[in-house]
Amino acid sequence: MxxxxxxxxxxxxxxxxxxxxxxxxxxxxxxxxxxxxxxxxxxxxxxxxxxxxxxxxxxxxxxxxxxxxxxxxxxxxxxxxxxxxxxxxxxxxxxxxxxxxxxxxxxxxxxxxxxxxxxxxxxxxxxxxxxxxxxxxxxxxxxxxxxxxxxxxxxxxxxxxxxxxxxxxxxxxxxANLVQQGVFAAMQDRRLATVLELIHREPWKPWTIAELCSRAGLSKTVLSGKFAALIGASPIEYLTSWRMQIAARWLKESGMSIERVAERCGYDSAPAFSKAFKRSLGVSPGTYRRGANVE
The missing domain is CATH 2.60.120 (Jelly Rolls)
Known part of the structure; x- marks a missing residue:
């Protein structure tokens, strides 16, 4: 994949x-x-x-x-x-x-x-x-x-x-080189693509910068520098952002509880997930689920 x-x-x-x-x-x-x-x-x-x-x-x-x-x-x-x-x-x-x-x-x-x-x-x-x-x-x-x-x-x-x-x-x-910055541009770098694939495929894992560096074959300085230059965030910050992206989708699914979404996003508790979600999207998971506009 x-x-x-x-x-x-x-x-x-x-x-x-x-x-x-x-x-x-x-x-x-x-x-x-x-x-x-x-x-x-x-x-x-x-x-x-x-x-x-x-x-x-x-x-x-x-x-x-x-x-x-x-x-x-x-x-x-x-x-x-x-x-x-x-x-x-x-x-x-x-x-x-x-x-x-x-x-x-x-x-x-x-x-x-x-x-x-x-x-x-x-x-x-x-x-x-x-x-x-x-x-x-x-x-x-x-x-x-x-x-x-x-x-x-x-x-x-x-x-x-x-x-x-x-x-x-x-x-x-x-x-066609229409993207020069961001995640899609970073996918053109083989070792960054390895890190992105891991994050995208298994967002629930407790990834550390050390493990991501090991899997990509890059030092912490180089990996962090490449992420900052192309994506504008650290690998762990991007992991959090990605978790919120998929959480937003799961929250719209019928029968998916906030507790289950928290678990699938790698959080130990619903309150910890709710805090991270509100910090990222500006509204609580429950408010988002009810259809609030998100900035």
Whole structure:
């Protein structure tokens, strides 16, 4: 198992399909969130993204994929380069066949959207069809094909395909050198990747800096220096942050008690876990579970 796989398994990020089909008329999409990743795959026709991130509206063509992380600038998708409707009243959702343009749009909710993990990724990620690479391009084709066929279970199939989409997008960002800082950049260092894989795979273990150094074949000074330079935290600080990331996910699962989450995160008691959780997220585990917004 590698560090990215262990991270993906730990977070178990799931896509929620919002739209898979056509649009007609003077359409407008306003999908902004400071808690979620939004993705838009254009499967037919064309569209434009209006955002301060680009000097002029960004043109999207068939097969292009755009993602917006929680720290992205406020943006809209529109039928026109020059016209931005004031509301979506002129938009008509249609079947893929009848649409002037067609999209697969979805959302991936994050437990700690303002953590350093996500802040290190580009706020806006655009992957052109020609730049996707073989595996990502195949997945995009599968999603587009399923959205146009509308067979039994299509929405479920599309959502599961989109679960894999985000992992491939992160890999694309790493391999295309779009990330220079943060955890995903650190994964490109073989020995740092060893430490990250251990932390991601077994966060409940009482890792010490000495054991992590031994497993990575690095001195404490070198390991701590590399973590500080790339991730902005010590290995043990990152371990705590990672525990809180997965705790946030587990707290949303039905039947998962705070005591059980504390145990799975490596804490000896629920009070010790609750204290660490509140220090990291600003709210208690119980308040978070009830749906409080997290900074």
């Amino acid at each position: 590698d560090a990215l796989t262990a991270l993906a398994n730990g977070l178990n990020l799931r896509a929620r399909l919002v739209h898979a089909g056509g649009v007609c008329g003077k359409w407008l999409m306003d999908h902004n969130s400071d808690q979620s990743i939004w993705f838009h795959l254009l499967t037919k026709g064309q569209g434009w993204v209006h955002s301060p991130a680009w000097e002029t509206p960004l043109a999207l063509e068939d097969g292009d994929l755009v993602l917006f992380l929680p720290h992205a600038a406020w943006h809209f998708l529109s039928y026109s380069r020059d016209h931005l409707p004031v509301d979506p009243a002129g938009m008509r959702a249609t079947s893929w066949k009848d649409g002037e343009s067609a999209f697969v749009c979805g959302e991936i909710e994050l437990g700690m959207p303002k953590s350093l993990l996500w802040q290190a990724l580009p706020a806006e990620i655009v992957i052109r069809k020609a730049e996707a690479g073989e595996i990502l391009a195949r997945l995009i084709e599968l999603i587009a094909g399923e959205s146009s066929s509308r067979r039994f279970g299509s929405e479920s199939v599309i959502e599961r395909l989109c679960d894999s989409l985000f992992v491939l997008v992160v890999r694309h960002c790493i391999e």
